Amino acid sequence: MADEKPITLEAAVQQVIAELDGPTPVAEIVQRVLAIHPSAAKHPEQSVRNQLIRHWRKAWVYLDAKTVTPLRVVMKGVRFRIVLSRLEIKHGALFFETNFRGFARLMADPASFTLLDAASQPLPASPTTIKLERKSPLGDYSYEVAAWDVAPWFKSLKARDGDSLLVTVEDWEAGRYRLEYEPAGRRRFDEVDRVNRELADLLFAALEEAHSESVSGFEAIPVAYARMADPRGYPGDPWMKVVERDSRMKLFGDDIRYPESYAPIESLMGREKVQPKALPVSSGQGQQVYRFKAALKYRAGLWRRIDIQGQQTLEDLDGVLRGEFKHDFSDHLSGFWLKQRRGNTKRFREVEIATVQPFGGGDGAEKHIAGLGLAVGDDLKYVYDFGDWIEHTITLEVIAEPEAGVAYPxxxxxxxxxxxxxxxxxxQGRQTRAIWVCHHCSSEQGRAVVLCEDCLVAEHExxxxxEIVY
Ligand SMILES: [Zn+2]
Ligand SMILES: [Zn+2]
Incomplete structure (x- = not known):
């Protein structure tokens, strides 16, 4: 008889994941692993959790902070749509990317997949690679994509670009997919729209819940399908299309991000920064008065309450802030960000809304206060001088009707x-209010040297x- 070797932690975790049949609390998984892999370690739970995380997105995903669900179970029977492209029809091929993205195992080899027809019979679909040409500003190039040669099948169907394949995940682990052909004319538009809206909301919710301001499609897709009313019903559009069409999100590689997120590489790709669109301002809204409390972030005791009308602009507000906080009008840029709560979380994202040039101008001159879509309680971030980065918090306290005879702001x-x-x-024995802080003397003496106007002129010219802000 062979010796019975004790099971490794790695094998114990794999075994427990393989046995999961649905959403399971992490704490329960940890206990089940420790039951077959007893540990004398000081913090056995932590080593199990560390091991578990290695299979994240490969075998399971988080449904929420405390619950995980195996992908094998979530994906079972899920249906998604492939819309055939002109290139696929031209080559008589079904591409692996991006059609199966989010619905196949990470690093899966498409050559190992089994494709079935609507009657669950294996399709004559042999794995192949297709060479594609692409034009680019840096020169034309060609690249190869993994695909299945399905030319005879497409021909027998008289398939055209824009037609769909409705795909059912028969076995996510083994890579078995069933394909039903649907000509474009048979598409049930109302249902597609409804499912698209549901999926968009679920993917956006996944983004809002993500700790960073980005969520991988490989994680968001299974979580969305686990939460969907009927993930095995009639499928909507491909999820990447759904994300691209939704103004709340954008796609960056496999990641779903906020539209304002901007990586340096995107400027090389010719993409422009996105700022929120200004809302139309009615004359009534333009008249309304927005009362803001503006305070220095690191000296909150220094604040101003400012009234400004809806038709006035961020450039107007910037002018008041520069004057009140004694910032220069001629030297530096300033900028405004909107702090937006992320879903029901306690986290906020900062959406850049405008910059104001020294001497005025910049896109802040075109952004009307009423067009920002602010609600009472909303916070703005205001930064003067992107070098020294003097940050202020601006809170909208009240929106009210204007008073007669008052000049705003x-x-x-x-x-x-x-x-x-x-x-x-x-x-010299006199008491005079200091108006200036001399930076030269302050840094020399290692303390704040504050002076009146006359004394500044007399000895510190x-x-x-x-100027000191009071
Ligand atoms: Zn001095
Ligand atoms: Zn003096």
Whole structure:
């Protein structure tokens, strides 16, 4: 008789995952692993969790923070749509990418797949590669894609581009898929639209819940299908199309991201940064008064309450902020971001809405306050000088009707000032309010040197100084 070797942790985790038949709490999986792989380690749970994570997205996905579900089970019987392209019809081939993306095992070899027809009979579909040409600004190039040669099948169907294959995942692990042909004219548009909307909402929810501001399609797709009302029913459009058409999201490789997300490579790809579209402003909304409280982020005791009308712009607001917080009008850019809550989470994303040039101008000049779609309680981030990065938080407190005879924008309240005295005057026995901080002397003496106007002119004329904000 052979010796019975104790099972490794790796094998124990694989065995437990293989036995899962549906959504399962992580804590339960950990206990089941420890039952067949007892451990004397100090923190046995943690080593199981570490091992478990290695199979994430390969064998299972998180349904929520505490529950996982095996992909083999989620994917069983799921239906998705392939819309045949002109190139596929031309080559008599079915491409692996991007048709099966999200519905096949990670790193799966398409040559090992079994494709069945509607009657569950194996299709004459031999694995092949197709060479495609692509034009690019950096020169034309060719590349090869994995595909199945299905020319006789397409021919017998009289398949054309725009026709669909409705695919059922018969066995996700083994790579068995059943393909039903649907000519474009038989597409049930209402149902496709409904499923597209449901899928879009589920994928957006997955993005909102993701810890980073990005979620991989390989993770989002199974989670969305696990939550879908009828994942085995009539399929909507390919998920990548659904994401691309939804203004709340964008696709970057396999990842679903927010539309404003922007990687440096995207500028090389010729993509432009996306900013939220301005909403139309009615004359009534244009008249309304938005009351903001603006405070320095790292000196929250320094704040101003500012009234500004809906028809006025972020450039107008920037002017008030520069004046009140004593920022220069001629030297630096400033910028506004909208802080948007991500779903029901406590996390926010920052959406760039405008920059304002020194001396005014920039896209902030075109962004009306009422067109930003702000609600009471919303926060903006305002940064003056992208070098020194002086950050302010701006909270919308009230939206109200304008008062007769008032000129907007206006400052309606400010923090109680903590005035400082001019140190030169004090040394001479006088008490005078300091207006300037001399940076030159401050850095030399390692403390804030504050002065009145006369003393600055008298002894610090060539020094670099800033007005003190009270
Ligand atoms: Zn003085
Ligand atoms: Zn000085």
């Amino acid at each position: 206006r400052v309606v309240a400010k923090n109680k000032p903590q005035y400082q005295d001019c140190e030169r005057c004090r040394a 060539d020094h670099y100084a800033d």
